[in-house]
Amino acid sequence: MSDRVFIFDTTLRDGEQSPGATMNQLEKLRIARQLESMGVDIIEAGFPAASDGDFCSVREIARSVEKCQVAGLCRAVPSDIDRAWEAIREAAHPRIHTFIATSPLHMKHKLQKEPAQVLEMAQRAVRHACGYTANVEFSAEDASRSEWDFLARITEAVIDCGATTVNIPDTVGYAQPDEFAELIRYLRANVRNIDRAIISVHCHNDLGLAVANTMAAIRAGARQAEVTLSGIGERAGNAALEEVVMNLNTRRNFFEVEHGIDTKMLFPACRLLSHIIGQPIPPNKAVTGANAFAHESGIHQDGVLKDRRTYEIMTPESVGRVGTDMVLGKHSGRHAIKRKLDELGYRLSEEDVTLVADAMKRLADIKKTIYDEDLEAIVLEEVFRIPDRFRLNHLTVHSGTTGVPATAAVILDVNGEERKLAQFGVGPVDATFNTIAEIIGLKPSLERFQINAISGGTDALGEVTVKIREGSRSAVGRGADPDIIIASAKAYINAMNRLAKKTEETSECPAP
Numbered sequence: 001m002s003d004r005v006f007i008f009d010t011t012l013r014d015g016e017q018s019p020g021a022t023m024n025q026l027e028k029l030r031i032a033r034q035l036e037s038m039g040v041d042i043i044e045a046g047f048p049a050a051s052d053g054d055f056c057s058v059r060e061i062a063r064s065v066e067k068c069q070v071a072g073l074c075r076a077v078p079s080d081i082d083r084a085w086e087a088i089r090e091a092a093h094p095r096i097h098t099f100i101a102t103s104p105l106h107m108k109h110k111l112q113k114e115p116a117q118v119l120e121m122a123q124r125a126v127r128h129a130c131g132y133t134a135n136v137e138f139s140a141e142d143a144s145r146s147e148w149d150f151l152a153r154i155t156e157a158v159i160d161c162g163a164t165t166v167n168i169p170d171t172v173g174y175a176q177p178d179e180f181a182e183l184i185r186y187l188r189a190n191v192r193n194i195d196r197a198i199i200s201v202h203c204h205n206d207l208g209l210a211v212a213n214t215m216a217a218i219r220a221g222a223r224q225a226e227v228t229l230s231g232i233g234e235r236a237g238n239a240a241l242e243e244v245v246m247n248l249n250t251r252r253n254f255f256e257v258e259h260g261i262d263t264k265m266l267f268p269a270c271r272l273l274s275h276i277i278g279q280p281i282p283p284n285k286a287v288t289g290a291n292a293f294a295h296e297s298g299i300h301q302d303g304v305l306k307d308r309r310t311y312e313i314m315t316p317e318s319v320g321r322v323g324t325d326m327v328l329g330k331h332s333g334r335h336a337i338k339r340k341l342d343e344l345g346y347r348l349s350e351e352d353v354t355l356v357a358d359a360m361k362r363l364a365d366i367k368k369t370i371y372d373e374d375l376e377a378i379v380l381e382e383v384f385r386i387p388d389r390f391r392l393n394h395l396t397v398h399s400g401t402t403g404v405p406a407t408a409a410v411i412l413d414v415n416g417e418e419r420k421l422a423q424f425g426v427g428p429v430d431a432t433f434n435t436i437a438e439i440i441g442l443k444p445s446l447e448r449f450q451i452n453a454i455s456g457g458t459d460a461l462g463e464v465t466v467k468i469r470e471g472s473r474s475a476v477g478r479g480a481d482p483d484i485i486i487a488s489a490k491a492y493i494n495a496m497n498r499l500a501k502k503t504e505e506t507s508e509c510p511a512p
């Protein structure tokens with residue numbers, strides 16, 4: 001058996017099924033590029049038959065990603081498979097991923113089919129997909145609640161039809177680690193041709209066991225792990241990529257398998273995702289949470305001061321959380337900035353480094369020390385921001401205790417045309433948002449407003465996240481600035497841009 005575990009990232013497909021985690025095409029492309037430079041083996045880019053928007057995103061990712069395989073998910077029906085192939089066929093390494101449920105519950109009540117019909121559909125689907133490519137994955141949805149004998153028969157049948165990866169999902173997060181490992185061992189022992197395919201697992205987190213089940217399955221012989229950044233996904237989510245990879249790394253002697261991930265890119269990738277979907281990383285999140293390497297109590301601090309290994313089983317540096325002695329400020333040059341970006345896990349083009357360097361100099365004029373978090377906020381703001389239709393040119397706010405309502409005067413660039421207006425509000429943020437909304441001509445409801453200080457001190461960058469909604473469409477936006485009212489305006493405008501982008505994408509993506 002191979003000692004290499006393939007990392008299959010489904011942030012852009014199952015991850016996007018997480019409530020509130022919708023991404024637009026450009027954002028998906030950015031995540032895909034980050035995954036590619038991190039060394040992910042397969043990117044599941046979406047479900048092309050779901051919508052024209054999904055189709056276009058998958059096609060764009062397939063066109064631009066070179067090193068990874070790009071998978072498109074589809075039901076076991078010919079029209080879905082055709083659509084998936086259409087979307088991924090320009091990829092350097094395309095993969096069709098087709099699935100059908102195999103548990104008695106799903107077959108009887110959802111598919112309303114007999115097991116024999118499901119078996120037949122699975123075989124036909126794999127044969128149909130193999131007509132397009134030799135790289136075909138088959139998933140037995142709800143495998144962990146399926147009858148083992150039937151699961152073994154369908155697995156053997158799809159391998160005979162040409163499937164090269166067979167995925168065993170714990171679709172509803174029901175399995176227990178020992179039991180799931182036993183299932184993998186059972187399939188290895190009872191599927192005649194199992195050596196012709198890679199066994200994959202795809203675990204959900206309904207009982208908080210997604211990573212534990214994935215690790216147990218790898219121990220039992222699974223050689224592909226389906227994961228998402230930060231574990232986002234349907235309901236309680238999927239196994240978190242960063243946790244699975246750091247289990248493999250930290251307990252290398254226990255698992256005795258290799259993977260191709262550059263672990264220094266884990267933290268930046270999760271931060272990028274968090275920025276894009278507007279969902280902060282919980283402080284106690286393993287590997288990437290703010291507290292994951294923090295030591296609060298005296299005995300722990302004493303131990304760490306004497307030898308970090310007493311309470312740290314991995315180093316923050318190994319997952320891309322760096323704190324070096326190189327401090328950036330207004331006198332820093334391009335080389336230092338580039339080196340720091342590299343340490344932080346951002347592999348940027350020369351053009352993007354220039355954007356970051358210019359923004360850093362502007363910030364350094366008003367803030368003496370630029371911390372890593374400040375630089376990261378600049379990257380997210382300057383490089384990973386979608387092209388703006390609305391841009392803030394000027395903002396002045398008056399507020400205080402004088403009895404005069406807060407007033408905001410805003411100059412916005414709207415599609416290249418300068419527009420100005422002043423409005424009142426209950427407070428400075430309300431006045432600013434009212435004015436911006438009036439200029440743009442949209443009046444979305446504000447569902448979330450959150451502000452965090454990025455680094456310490458009263459001159460810290462403030463990072464604002466907002467979520468707005470207009471009818472069925474919602475969008476999150478972020479903005480960072482040492483002035484929290486400006487950060488709020490940037491976040492609101494960013495959300496407005498993303499709301500507008502969502503409308504454009506649905507109408508822009510033509511069926512091929």
Ligand SMILES: CC(=O)SCCNC(=O)CCNC(=O)[C@H](O)C(C)(C)COP(=O)(O)OP(=O)(O)OC[C@H]1O[C@@H](n2cnc3c(N)ncnc32)[C@H](O)[C@@H]1OP(=O)(O)O
Nearest residue numbers: 047049050051075076077099100101110111112141171234
């Ligand atoms: C576990 C997972 O994460 S699975 C992936 C989940 N992702 C998605 O569902 C993607 C988004 N989905 C969609 O956009 C839509 O559901 C579509 C386009 C796929 C299908 O839409 P519709 O044709 O309107 O069907 P709808 O979603 O209402 O019902 C699903 C149908 O597919 C059938 N079906 C479900 N899974 C499969 C499968 N793997 N293979 C074949 N048929 C299937 C269902 O039995 C049902 O059939 P029926 O209409 O004969 O009762």
Ligand SMILES: CC(C)C(=O)C(=O)O
Nearest residue numbers: 099139141142169171
């Ligand atoms: C389609 C499969 C892979 C899936 O997402 C699941 O079973 O959860």
